[in-house]
Amino acid sequence: xxxxxxxIHGWGMSSGIFAHAxxxxxxxxxxxxxxxxxxxxxxxxxxxxxxxxERSGPWTVIGWSMGAMLAxxxxxxxxxxxxxxCGNAETRKNSEVQIDSxxxxxxxxxxxxxxxxxxxxxxxxxxxxxxxxGERPEAVLEAFKRSMFxxxxxxxxxxxxxxxxxxxADFGSEGLQAGLDYLLRTDLASRWDHWFKRDAVxxxxxxxxxxxxxxxxxxxxxxxxxxxxxxxxxxxxxAPFLTREAEFIHYIKEFxx
Numbered sequence: 001x002x003x004x005x006x007x008i009h010g011w012g013m014s015s016g017i018f019a020h021a022x023x024x025x026x027x028x029x030x031x032x033x034x035x036x037x038x039x040x041x042x043x044x045x046x047x048x049x050x051x052x053x054e055r056s057g058p059w060t061v062i063g064w065s066m067g068a069m070l071a072x073x074x075x076x077x078x079x080x081x082x083x084x085x086c087g088n089a090e091t092r093k094n095s096e097v098q099i100d101s102x103x104x105x106x107x108x109x110x111x112x113x114x115x116x117x118x119x120x121x122x123x124x125x126x127x128x129x130x131x132x133x134g135e136r137p138e139a140v141l142e143a144f145k146r147s148m149f150x151x152x153x154x155x156x157x158x159x160x161x162x163x164x165x166x167x168x169a170d171f172g173s174e175g176l177q178a179g180l181d182y183l184l185r186t187d188l189a190s191r192w193d194h195w196f197k198r199d200a201v202x203x204x205x206x207x208x209x210x211x212x213x214x215x216x217x218x219x220x221x222x223x224x225x226x227x228x229x230x231x232x233x234x235x236x237x238x239a240p241f242l243t244r245e246a247e248f249i250h251y252i253k254e255f256x257x
Contacts, residue, residue, distance in 0.1 A: 003060055003256050004029045008048060010065025010106075011179040012141050014170035017064075020163070021241045024249045028256070031055075033067070039174035041182040048074050049097060058100035060256060065217060065238065066179060068107025069186055075099050076191045101205040103252065106214055106238045108221035109192050111183040117220035125184050132176055141169060141176075148238035150213035160242045192223060207255050209248065211236030 005028050007018050015032035022030050033051050038044050048070045052059055063071025078097040113119030131140045145164045146154075154161060171179060209231045210222050216238040222230065231251055233240045241248045 004031065004055065004058070005060045005062055006031045006033065006048075006051060008033045008061065008063040008067030008071050009170075010067050011183065012144055012169045012171065012176060013164075013167050017164065017167045017239075018241065020245060021249060021252075024245070025252065033070075034170050035175055035179070036170045036172065038178055039172065041178045041185065044178065044182055045070055045073050045077070049077060052078075052097045052099070056096075056098070058098045060101045060103070061099050062103040062105065062252075063107060064105040064241070065107065066111070066183060068104045069109075069111070069182075069188060071102060071104065072107070072109070072188055072192070073186075075102055076188070076195055079195060101256070102207075103255065104206070104208045105241060106210055106217050107208065108217040109188040109223060110186065110221070111217065112185075113221075115220070117218055119218065119221055120183075120216070122184055125180050129177055129180050132173070132180075137173065137176070144216075147215050149243065150211070150215075150235055150237040152213075152235045153237055153243045157243050160239075163242060164239060189223075196223075207231065207251065209233070209240055209251065211238060211240050211244075214238045 005025075007015055007022070007030065009015050009017055015034070018032075031051065033048055035044060035047055038047055052074060061071045061074065063069070074097065078095060078099050108119060111119050112122045112125060114121060128140055131137070142165070146161070148164060149161055169176065206229050208222060208225055208229055210217070210219055210233070212219055212232050212234045214237050219232060233244050233247065236244055
C-alpha cells in the first residue's frame, strides 16, 4: 500500500496551499484536514484526530505552521500509554491512531513568546483579533500572507507569493479567532520534552523543515534536534514547500523511502 499522508495547513489558509507539492508527490495517498466547522480552539485538535481515525494503519503526518503544532499534539495524544482498564473513551480512541512518521514545516512548540527570536508577542495576536472583528478583516489575512516570505523571495518569486495570496481560508470568522486563541494559549514544550526523552526511537521518524528567515515562526523556535532531523533553508521564509519546492520534494521523498 502507498504511504498515506495527512497534510495539515496553517492559520488563515486551506489545504489548497499544498497543491503544488502534492502534484509532485505521486505514488502517495494524500488526505487533508478542514477547519471549516471549527469555531473554538478546542475543536481544532479533534478535527485532526477525527481525520486520522477515519483509516486504520500507519500515517505520515505533515503539518505546517499552526498545523505543525496540531500535528505534534496529535502525536502526543496517540503516544499516551493506555491500558484497557483505564482512561476515558476519547483517550482510548486516540491511542488507536498510528502516526508512523512526522514532518514539521515551519513549526514551533509555542507561537506566542515575549522573545521575538522565538515567537510573536501576545499583544500582536491580540491586535490581530481586534482587527479581524473590524471593518476590513481581509486586510489581516493579506498582511499575514505577505509576512510569510523573505525579502529575497518577494523579489524573486512573485508567482509563489501570488499562490499564497490567492489561497482561500477554510476558517470561518469564528474559526480565525479560534486559531489565534489556539496560538496564544498553546505551549507544547513540556510535552515535547517528555515525549522526546520517553521515546528514543521516534526521533528517527521525525523531520523538521524550517526557513532561516521565517518571520512568523522564527528559526530560534526550532527545538534542539540532531542534524539528521533538521533541515534549515537559507534565505527562506515561512513556506519552503512553495519557494524551495524542488528541494522540499527531494527531502520528503528521501525521508519517506
